[in-house]
Amino acid sequence: MKAVLVGLGNFGLGWYKRLRRHPGVQTVCVVEANVQLRETIDSETPFYLTLEEAIISECPDFVINVTPPHIHTTINEIAFSHGLPVLCEKPISNDITDAQYIVNQAELKNIPFMISENYRFFAPVLKAKELLDRGVIGHLSSVHIEFDRYHVVPVPYFGRLANGLLEDVTIHHFDMIRYFTGQEAVKVFAMNSNPPGSWTDTTTIHLSAWMELDGGTVVDYHGNMMAKGKLTEWYGDWRFEGAEGAIAITSNRVQLMKEGKADEVYTFDGVGNVLSIDEFLAALKEKREPRPSGREYLKSQSLVHAAAVSSRTGKMLSVEAALREVFLLQHES
Incomplete structure (x- = not known):
């Protein structure tokens, strides 16, 4: 299968090396807005400045989204518009409303969407x-x-x-x-x-x-x-x-x-770990929901949101109550 990796900063280079040696990935192309980072990868690897350009030129089978969290939604939307499955680094988005939106988009379009919860x-x-x-x-x-x-x-x-x-x-x-x-x-x-x-x-x-x-x-x-x-x-x-x-x-x-x-x-000293890419590729091959899917991971991110609200308000509350606060704030504005 052909992968397009979006993002070479921070964790991106590690992902690039992992994909290059993974037996389930035949070829890799890279998308990175900072052209200087091209020097960190092999010269023969196809390199693009935008995901749209990479998709049109390379026809990849799936997208690995390793961009900063505030860019996740933009990249995921582009991938979904082309019907491409996405393995995205956590979180889904820094904004819980954005996270809910992108999970709904994946489900509406029936596109596999997994969060890399390693x-x-x-x-x-x-x-x-x-x-x-x-x-x-x-x-x-x-x-x-x-x-x-x-x-x-x-x-x-x-x-x-x-x-x-x-x-x-x-x-x-x-x-x-x-x-x-x-x-x-x-x-x-x-x-x-x-x-x-x-x-x-x-x-x-x-x-x-x-x-x-x-x-x-x-x-x-x-x-x-x-x-x-x-x-x-x-x-x-x-x-x-x-x-x-x-x-x-x-x-x-x-x-x-x-x-x-x-x-x-x-x-477990010296014991290798299963990789999130292993689960993602297995789920695509078996035509099942990857673990954790975006829908499943949204529950974990909602729990984090509830803890943040609790800390800010000094109150014990439920996840539902914390999410309800977001809904009310949206409608007040």
């Missing part, structure tokens, strides 16, 4: 999901998540976000909550802040959140991009407590515990 595909995550689905710890009662990194983000769009950690990183973890549990949030309470000495004064990089899920599971989350102590993996440390045991994900290993003692430990 955290779902890490080996420890897949193993923990398997154990949870098998019910090895019984009814799930609580989930505790800790994310701690010291990470200065030089990308301009990050500093323009109202809540950088929540919108750019925690969205992965909130999506994982839904993925692991198969449940949706009923109540959400969150507090965004900046720790003393923060490396940014334009956005927030510390988050505490609590939520109740519709299956009765309670979740508490701690996130910090200013951490000076023990650092977690990017997907964080997780502890799942159930009626018959517990599961912990820490430092690239999964531990199953029964009666307070280790029952089994699974380690």
Whole structure:
């Protein structure tokens, strides 16, 4: 299959290299408005300044959208207008209304649209999901998540976000909550802040959140991009407590515990991860909905939106109430 990659900045070059060596991708062409970035790829790779030009000239089978979030909607609309499936980096859009719109467009036109939620595909995550689905710890009662990194983000769009950690990183973890549990949030309470000495004064990089899920599971989350102590993996440390045991994900290993003692430990050093492009291509071949589709991922992004509203208002609320606020603001304006 032929791919057109849109965007070479930040994550784009990594995507280019991944696509070039992927057995399911025969050829790759690139779209990038900054012509100077052409020097970062092989000279024989077709290079275009606009997606329209690339589509007309190359007739690709699908689009990989790795542009900055505020450009996602424009690129996705162009791809949809040509009937092309899209694998888009998260988020769908920085604006929840835009995100709803583009998901509706994909569904109206029956075009496969997937968000590249790579955290779902890490080996420890897949193993923990398997154990949870098998019910090895019984009814799930609580989930505790800790994310701690010291990470200065030089990308301009990050500093323009109202809540950088929540919108750019925690969205992965909130999506994982839904993925692991198969449940949706009923109540959400969150507090965004900046720790003393923060490396940014334009956005927030510390988050505490609590939520109740519709299956009765309670979740508490701690996130910090200013951490000076023990650092977690990017997907964080997780502890799942159930009626018959517990599961912990820490430092690239999964531990199953029964009666307070280790029952089994699974380690994943040197184990390769499934890639989101693998799932996308498999879904196209099998003519099924990719996981997560835009429709599915919109629920994770709506949960992030609810946490942002909760932090701003200082109130506990439901996802529906947070989305209703958007609807009312739109109609007032």
